[in-house]
Amino acid sequence: MENNVILETEGLCKYWGGLKALDNLSLAFHDKQLHGIVGPNGAGKSTLLNMLCGHYKPTSGEIIYRGESISSIKPFEFARRGIGRSFQKTNIYTNATCLENCCVAVQRLMGGSFNFFRSRYSQKMLDDIATKALEKVGLAHRRDYIASQISYGEQRQLEIAMVLATSPALLLLDEPMAGMGHEESQLIINLLNTLKKEYCIVLVEHDMDAIFELSDQLTVMVDGQHLVTGSVDEVREDARVKEAYLGQGDEVY
């Protein structure tokens, strides 16, 4: 199991002034596994994701991707190395069709982005690959809809499709089910269950049922610190986790 580690963090810290948003975090993420991250608000989950995709620079510590430190490379280079990211707030091109949204992603892989003259509308191969990404998340029927006109749940699916269209090795998903109804959540859960057979997924999610169902590895964070990492069952039984979530029971109310 140790040999298929894709991404590691070593003593990762992020300070905002005096606030320790993330303190000395060392984690390993494995290929073809879904690694869930849970914790109360302010535990540093989003900060962690933002650093893993290059959005924030760590104050100290290393991010190691396939054995190479990538802590100091530029944000766009993270995506070029195969680290795909979906955001907590839906982050798509709302004025364009779903197909065009994915085409932007595919074009980055296929090249031609510095071509001043070749029309973007005559790229059959590019369109086909983008369509395949939409099919993968079950959005093929929305291909020619403007992204702002599809439902919120579908927009989240679209964002995942865009990330998949860059053919990443690693998916960082920040609360993909936030604000979704039960049925929509179930769609995403099914989708993630399929995707984790192919990709390494790091999932931050508040929906506990979903994360217990999906996770192969689960990390609990509290106040920017790592509390426990293990299988779902191990985490469920861990006394420290109960304490963090439920309190010690000796507070005076």
Add this chain to the structure above:
Amino acid sequence: MLFKKRAERLFMWVFFPLALLMPMFLEQNEYYVNKLTTIMILSIFVMSLDYLVGKCGLITLGHAMFYGLGGYLFVILAPEYEAVNFWVYTFYICAISAAIALVIGLLVLRTSGIYMIMITLAFAQMTFYYFSGSIDYGGTDGVFVYVKPETSIFGLSLFDLDNPTHFYYLCLLSLFNTLLFFKVLVRSQFGRVVDAIQVNPGRTTALGYNIFVYKLMSYVVASALGAYAGYLFTLQYGFVNPSMLSWTTSGTALVMLILGGIGSIYGAILGTITYEGLHYTLEHWTEHWMLFMGGLIILMVMVFKKGIAGFLEDLLEKRDGK
């Protein structure tokens, strides 16, 4: 299809044939031919600004810097009493302006919004004061162009630049090519990334694009074309002076752009015609033309929220819907 909207196609079919025939209607009236030539030149300038502001979301108040540089580069480079080749100097001026834009862009594009407006303005004012104060380049009087370039390519001379009608057609051709170039650029794969950056820069970075490079290239291209417009202007009037570099030139271009419709490319022409038309009419009617002009512009911006181009598009689409 390059021109997707009905309003665009209508514009192309009405404007260019009309502009092509215009000198025939005006026959010997040189004044109007010159006036229309200036409108063509300004349209090129405003169009290059539209690409920056409307398509790339880079709001600049220093675009006049390249307009003025186009003129000054010509008088700096060309020998005073010798006719140079127009096309060769077009290449020189565009290439040097592009190089200058590349260097300035590296600094300017690190900022955005109001800060970018301020920094572009600062660069433009620096060049403005440099040329107003320079003895070599005539200070505030500027420099005269005594000999206009000749336009032969492989021995074939199509335009005589001293002939206003010829010069008019050269500017019309330049405007047509600029419009076509920007339309192709917007539609291209490069244009796809530029669109993506304007709508959502964060997402575009997260997809692996180095958005700075795309902004820089857009800035360089638009600046070079702005300089080309300034070069034409200098050749038309036979002089260059610092007012071309002034921030009011940038400001006026922005007003023309807003009138015409930001981001529509062809709206730049509509805006320039409207502005210059109003200017001409009011100027001949009253001494206080600026007062009325200001009022009319406020009124037009309030009525045509997306500019004249946007208004036309809505009008034609509504008709389609029925």
